[in-house]
Amino acid sequence: MEDTIFDKILRGEIPSEKVYEDEVVYAFKDINPVAPVHVLVIPKSKLEKFSDFEDLSSLEVGNFIKKVSIVAKELGLKEDGYRVVFNNGRDGGQEVNYLHAHILGGKKLSFSRL
Ligand code: AMP
Numbered sequence: 001m002e003d004t005i006f007d008k009i010l011r012g013e014i015p016s017e018k019v020y021e022d023e024v025v026y027a028f029k030d031i032n033p034v035a036p037v038h039v040l041v042i043p044k045s046k047l048e049k050f051s052d053f054e055d056l057s058s059l060e061v062g063n064f065i066k067k068v069s070i071v072a073k074e075l076g077l078k079e080d081g082y083r084v085v086f087n088n089g090r091d092g093g094q095e096v097n098y099l100h101a102h103i104l105g106g107k108k109l110s111f112s113r114l
Contacts, residue, residue, distance in 0.1 A: 006042050006098035020074050025067040027103075036106025037075055037082070041068050047099040050088040068101045077105040 008014040009028065016028035019039055030038040043064050047053070053061045072082050082105030087094040 001046065001048060002097050004096050004098040006040075006096055006100065007046070010042065010044065020071045022067070024063055025071070027071045030102065035083075035104040035109060037077060037104065039071065039075060039103045041071050041101045041103065042098055048097045049094060049099055050086040050092075052099065068103065072103050072105070075103065075105070077103070081105065083109055 005014060009016045010026055018026070018028050020027040020041075023044070025041050025043055027039050027041040030040050047056075068084055072078060072084075075082075082103055085102040085104065086092075086099075087102075
């Protein structure tokens, strides 16, 4: 697998603004935010993209999704809401080949046709 910028962040070789960490996930602020709150959540056990979830057990997938929900709560977004985005592959606009959930919030987000 390609050694990505997120591998380097996880190893501490590149700085990041950590917002949450436990044994399963690492969460940090996006360097180029598109919303007032824009955080990326990555699994410590690497996957390249969302479609790799098919290779995991339902429990492992569920554990990751649950952590994304917990990070959003820790960010104070639970009450007003937020959006979770996974860009998957070329057509999905994925730039970094290390699975990551974008948590977006802090304002009412629009949803337009692309
Ligand atoms: P994606 O297009 O889903 O692969 O999103 C990659 C995201 O990573 C983009 O929103 C970038 O702004 C973000 N990003 C790239 N490099 C860094 C970095 N060093 N620290 C934090 N976020 C980054």
